[in-house]
Amino acid sequence: MTPVLRIARPSDDLDALLPFYRDGLGLRLLGRFDDHAGFDGIILGHPDAPWHFEFTRCRGHSAGRAPTQDNLAVLYLPDPDDWQTAVTRMEQAGYPPVPAFNPYWDRQGRTFEDPDGYRVVLQNAAWG
Incomplete structure (x- = not known):
């Protein structure tokens, strides 16, 4: 059996995260x-994928920003066309790339x- 992976983390502004993801x-x-x-949340992913992101906001509690610039989620896109499409989509949505730590x-x-302040890497390579 393959487990389903949920990456969950807190945020202070779910409405700001939604367009990014x-x-x-x-x-x-x-x-x-x-x-x-006392928690609000959003869950994002692909319906058939065995993973997704969950972001929560606890009312009355501040989550703050990422502790370092090396807090990463890495998405491997080995096909060059798929990778370029993903990079272009990010840029067109208003999110320019930043230098990796x-x-x-x-x-x-x-x-x-x-x-x-959390980072996502779109990696043009196969995992493994």
């Missing part, structure tokens, strides 16, 4: 909840910073 990365909004035991990621990828 939906319009920029091209993920679908799979779910949303409000005031679930670790220069390794700049060799075959582009790094983008979300409104909370």
Whole structure:
């Protein structure tokens, strides 16, 4: 059995994150909840993929920004055309690439910073 992976983290502004992950990365909004035991949240991903992102906001609590510039989620896109389409979509959505903290990621990828300071690398390579 292959497990399903959920990457969950807090945010202070779900509405600012939504366009980055939906319009920029091209993920679908799979779910949303409000005031679930004091938490609001959004879940984004691809319906058939065994992974997704969940972002939550706890009412009355500040989550703050990413602690470092090396907090990454890396998406491997080995097909050059798919990779270029993804990079272009991010740029057209208003998210320019930023220099990677670790220069390794700049060799075959582009790094983008979300409104909370967390980073996503679009890597033009196969994983493994």
